[in-house]
Amino acid sequence: MMMDALAKTKAAPGLELVQVxxxxxxEDEVLIKIRKTxxxxxxxxxxxxxxxxxxxxxxxxxxxxxxVGEIAEMGSAVKSFHIGQxxxxxxxxxxxxxxxxxxxxxxxCHETKGVGVNRDGAFAEYLCIPASNCxxxxxxxxxxxxSFFDALGNATHTALMFDLVGEDILITGAGPIGIMAAAICRxxxxxNVIITDINDYRLNLARKLGATAAVNVxxxxxxxxxxxxxxxxxxxxxxxMSGAPSALDQMITSMRNGGKxxxxxxxxxxxxxxxxxxILKGLGMQGIYGRRMYETWYKMSAMVESGLxxxxxxxxxxxxxxxxxxFDIMGTGNSGKIILDWGKKA
Numbered sequence: 001m002m003m004d005a006l007a008k009t010k011a012a013p014g015l016e017l018v019q020v021x022x023x024x025x026x027e028d029e030v031l032i033k034i035r036k037t038x039x040x041x042x043x044x045x046x047x048x049x050x051x052x053x054x055x056x057x058x059x060x061x062x063x064x065x066x067x068v069g070e071i072a073e074m075g076s077a078v079k080s081f082h083i084g085q086x087x088x089x090x091x092x093x094x095x096x097x098x099x100x101x102x103x104x105x106x107x108x109c110h111e112t113k114g115v116g117v118n119r120d121g122a123f124a125e126y127l128c129i130p131a132s133n134c135x136x137x138x139x140x141x142x143x144x145x146x147s148f149f150d151a152l153g154n155a156t157h158t159a160l161m162f163d164l165v166g167e168d169i170l171i172t173g174a175g176p177i178g179i180m181a182a183a184i185c186r187x188x189x190x191x192n193v194i195i196t197d198i199n200d201y202r203l204n205l206a207r208k209l210g211a212t213a214a215v216n217v218x219x220x221x222x223x224x225x226x227x228x229x230x231x232x233x234x235x236x237x238x239x240x241m242s243g244a245p246s247a248l249d250q251m252i253t254s255m256r257n258g259g260k261x262x263x264x265x266x267x268x269x270x271x272x273x274x275x276x277x278x279i280l281k282g283l284g285m286q287g288i289y290g291r292r293m294y295e296t297w298y299k300m301s302a303m304v305e306s307g308l309x310x311x312x313x314x315x316x317x318x319x320x321x322x323x324x325x326x327f328d329i330m331g332t333g334n335s336g337k338i339i340l341d342w343g344k345k346a
Contacts, residue, residue, distance in 0.1 A: 064123030153291035173242030186210035
């Protein structure tokens with residue numbers, strides 16, 4: 001049986017809507033009927049066929065890793081799910097037997113395979129993943145929000161790395177993950193949440209979702225925003241989401257002595273760090289990758305259930321057949337989360 005899918009079919013920019021075989025689950029796998037997906041920055045990198053994508057993605061590959069769906073079929077060894085159950089899934093397929101996996105730190109597995117990168121992904125009518133990666137979803141949750149739980153997991157993992165209650169937070173990079181991190185910080189009790197970027201569209205989104213100040217670094221003064229927030233010594237916690245060396249440098253300069261920095265953004269070129277400043281300030285710096293498997297999924301589900309409202313981050317909705325328009329808008333930077341519907345086109 002064949003199905004529709006969005007695939008990288010050749011080593012060139014763009015995607016194609018193609019027919020591919022519907023996957024068949026092995027004994028330890030589940031088959032998920034996809035209902036909605038969300039476009040991630042990684043998907044845009046693959047669409048553009050940049051240097052990172054050329055190193056990590058081999059055509060022909062069905063892409064996509066942010067999704068919500070329902071169980072359509074289960075392998076013979078799968079006992080913990082049922083047909084029709086709403087689910088999403090952890091996008092990192094890990095080995096299960098290395099030191100980190102056995103210690104409960106699968107996010108650091110050195111044999112990780114990414115759904116939609118190293119194996120076929122969720123931009124299709126059906127997706128097959130190991131049952132161990134499948135995440136049950138409360139049916140009361142908004143399925144559009146659940147469709148980007150993978151990305152929300154990155155924001156949650158980063159934001160909850162350090163204590164936020166009553167603290168002053170700096171987030172560099174107002175992409176969707178940075179904006180979600182700002183919303184999480186406010187939801188969990190931060191005092192000031194200041195976010196920086198060069199894109200006014202996304203800075204305005206960040207304000208709507210809870211940032212107490214949004215600073216366009218091409219014209220605004222971060223020091224003034226800190227003064228307005230009654231910050232005397234600097235930021236308590238920093239979250240680097242931009243991958244811009246200049247943003248990281250500004251963050252290091254703006255942290256208080258003893259501050260903590262969580263690093264999620266990937267840098268296209270090597271950042272030149274002022275190590276003396278890091279050392280003399282006594283800064284703690286933690287690299288973040290993916291989500292804690294699987295504690296982050298529990299945390300973000302609980303926050304959404306308790307009132308974390310991310311609906312304002314969804315700016316565009318398309319049927320999957322309109323993917324070209326969706327990626328064109330994503331490429332402008334003037335969007336939040338873009339949702340693709342995998343139902344029948346009206």
